[in-house]
Amino acid sequence: MPKFTAATLGCKVNQCESESIAQSLTLSGWTYAQNGSCADLCIINTCTVTHKASMQSRQAVRHAMRTNPDAKIIVTGCYAETEPDELKKIKGIHRIIGQNEKHRIVEIIKKEINYNTPCSSVCEESISENGFMPAPAIHSGSRTRAFLKIQDGCDAFCSYCIVPYARGRSRSMPVERAIESIKNLGEAGYREVVLSGIHLGRYGIDLTPGTSLSLFLSLINGLKTIERIRLSSIEPNELSPEIIKLAADSGSICNHFHIPLQSGDDGILNKMRRPYTREFFKTVVKRINESIPDASIGTDILVGFPGETDSAFENTCSLIEELPVSYLHVFPFSPRNKTPASSFPNRVPAEIVKERCARMRKLGNLKKALFYQKAVGTIVNVLVEDKRDDANDLLKGTSSNYLSVLLCGEDEIKNKIVKAGIDRIDGRFAVGTICSDIYT
C-alpha cells in the first residue's frame, strides 16, 4: 500500500480540511506512514496568517523533503494560495494546489501526478473560487469534543488580514448537512461540538434561502443527540443580543464567547477596518456579563499595528483592564503582502512591539487568574475527557465556561458531563469535587 504523511499548519479549519484529505486518501487505498517510515506522498497544508506561519510552512515543506527523499511533495493551504511563487523557489515540490482546489486534491493526486516518473518541479497553482469544501470533524485529542467546520472564507477585508485573499468569499455548509453532521457526531459518542469557521458570524448569509448563525443555533439548541455546542470565535458586531439570549436560556450552548477586539483605540480600529468602536465592544461584553455572569469572554489583541502610539496602546490596556475579559490571545502585527496595512506608514519599532506584547500577555495572565479565582465556590458543568491528566492521574475536563478542571473520580464518568464544585486553583487548573448527580 502506498504511504502518505500530512503536515498541517494554522487554524482548526485547516486541520479539519487536512483530516478530510487524509480520509479521502485512506478510502483510495493509501495508508498513513507510521513511526517515521518513509512516505510516498507528503501533503503540507500551509498557513500564512503571519510572517512566522509562512516561514514555518516553508520549513515544513523542506522537512518533508528531507525525511521522505523519494516522496511526491504536494503543497496546499493559505500560503500556497497566496505565495505560489515563493514556494516555486523550493526545488522538488511536485504540485502547488490552491486553497479552492483543495477539495479535489485526491482526484488531482490520482489522475494528474505520475508516481513512476522521477521527482520534477511541476508547480501549478489552481487558484479559483469554489463552493464550500466539506470537511469531517476533528477531535480535540480525546474523543469527547469535536470541531466541525460549518463556514469558510471572509468578506470583511480587515486591512491587515490575508485571510480573504487566501480563502475567498464567505460560504457556509448547508443547514441540513450541518445539522446532520452534528447529529452524527453525537451518535459517534461526542458530547460537545465546537462550531468552527473563518468568519462564523457570517454563517448562512450566502445560503439560499439565507439564514443566520442565531437562527441556526436556535435550530440545533436542545438537539437530543449532542449535549454541548460551543462557538469557536465570533466578531463583536455579529454576536447579536439574540445569540447571547439563546446561550443564556440554553442548557447546551456553552457560556463561552471568543470575540476578537484587536485594539481598544478607535483610531486604530478604523485603520484596521474593524466595523465597531471601543464603546460598542464594551456594550457587547457588558451585555454578555449581565445575561451570563459566569461566562468566559476571550479576545484577540493585535499589538503594534502601524500608527499605534503609546496612548493608543494604553487605550487597549485600559479597556481590557476595565472589562470582565477572561483570557487574551496576543499577536504582534505582521505585514502580509497584498494587504493595505503592509504599506501603511508609521511602523512601530520591533522592540516596542515586543515590549507591548509582553505587557499585554502579562495582563492576559492576570485576567485569566482573576477569572479562575472568581470561579472558586461555584458549581459548573464539566465535560470529562477520556484521558486522565498525565501529571497527577486526576480526571480532567472543561467546563461550559471554559475552565480547565481537574477532578477526583472513577473512570466511569469519563466522557460524561458532571456537576462539580470548584474548590481551589492549582496552576492552570481549577480543582473541583464532583457533586452527587451525574448530569448525563
Ligand code: SF4
Ligand atoms: S474578519 Fe477580518 S480578521 Fe477576521 S478573517 Fe475576516 S478579514 Fe481576517
